[in-house]
Amino acid sequence: MRTAYRVETVRTAERALMARLPEGTLMARAAAGLAAACADLLRGGRSRRVVLLVGSGDNGGDALYAGARLARRGAGVTAVLLSPDRAHPGGLAALRAAGGRVAAPDEAAAALARADLVVDGITGIGGRGGLRPEAAELARLVHAAGTPVVAVDLPSGVDPDTGEVRGEAVRAALTVTFGTHKPGLLVDPAAEHAGEVRLVDIGLGPELPATPDLTALEPADVAALLPRPTGESDKYRRGVIGIAAGSPRYPGAAVLAVGGALHGGAGAVRYAGPADAAVIARYPETLVSTGLPHQAGRVQAWVVGPGIGDDPQARERVADVLDADVPVLVDADGLRGLDPDRIRARTAPTVLTPHAGEAAALLGTARDRVEAARLTAVRELAERFGAVALLKGSTTLVADPAGGPVRVNPTGTPWLATAGSGDVLSGLIGALLATGLTPLDAASTGAYLHGLAGSHAPTPPSASTVTEALPAVWRALLDHRTP
């Protein structure tokens, strides 16, 4: 499991570790890892000119010490100092001693024009709010120059704790982060600025608390969570999932949700609703009925919402499913006007799977606010509804109402923003719920599989080809291979 910790926790851990080590040890470890990553990137290049962007904190110190190491290896290193009188004194002395030169911000454009690599040491975990004007101007210049950037700890200008980006921020090809990931490195829009993220071990691990702020499943975690039938299994023991989706107007949503459910490891899929003919035509293995969900027979979990529309019959189906004493996933049309008190009063767990627009409606806020502050939004949803909330989008996040780490989904592709893709996801998660996974595990495992299937389906994927890619993704994960 990949983990990320917020700044306050990182600072506490660093203080504890520093108290046991000679002064400067951590910065030396950070700079060594940073310089090695830069050297990797420079290898093969004919000329090796490096520009350091140096702020007045320790992030700038890391850049200066790494620059000194690169200069000793023969690179031409120029440090652009944002506040010359406040630059890290030890780092500056080391760079000068190694033959590096120093430039003022107004010389940055000329230096950048010749650079092979830029090292962004403007701000790290000490950065607050949007970049100040002079730093923002540097970020703009670097972007315009198009030179590859290695960000020190974090791309300057992103919020380390929330992943929010206010105004200009550095866009890195690689971010070298120290001790632990920070939430902002894994959550968009900041994650998009970070590029590839490399973690340098500075010995912080033992000082970090057991509960991180953010986690991301890795292939082995997903493999361990995937249900595996045993010799004793029959279809009921493996779990039966009920799907209440689709309408005369949108029968396809029912077909796609059932398709997702059939690939989620449950023993059987029941369908209840008016799209029975379309469902049975595509998936004859489905147990279909046309009455209300509670008349369909026993299930271990329900999915309600995709393509049900917004008429009184749709409301009746949602209310009927919410009365069931089994885990329920509510998606799409089912989320309209959902009453937090009704969800909180349920006797079994609920999972909500909105995209940003639906989440905004549920929270009574604007869509762009949800997109800018996804972590805050997903936590708020989980808390307000007393439900596991899965916020779909550029970074899919899953929050548990009991608190604890938010799970960030590491798989996926922007191509998954395609019609019907969410219907497949809800069926898939529903089936995982029916097999007995906890709501948090079902939601995050479903998102993982769905994202991976999206990357493995022929490009551009459709909801149907994503569904068809699911078995290969399962097989590879069960074999413990990264597909």
Ligand SMILES: NC(=O)C1=CN([C@@H]2O[C@H](COP(=O)(O)OP(=O)(O)OC[C@H]3O[C@@H](n4cnc5c(N)ncnc54)[C@H](OP(=O)(O)O)[C@@H]3O)[C@@H](O)[C@H]2O)[C@@H](O)CC1
């Ligand atoms: N602690 C450790 O053990 C280790 C820490 N390490 C490294 O230290 C980093 C943290 O260093 P840090 O605490 O000095 O903060 P840092 O990120 O340099 O930023 C503060 C500076 O930025 C400025 N500034 C703030 N906001 C700004 C804005 N919006 N726009 C522009 N400027 C802004 C702020 O200015 P001020 O408010 O003081 O005027 C101040 O000068 C950490 O990320 C890691 O790289 C590693 O060496 C490993 C060991």
Ligand SMILES: [K+]
């Ligand atoms: K930085």
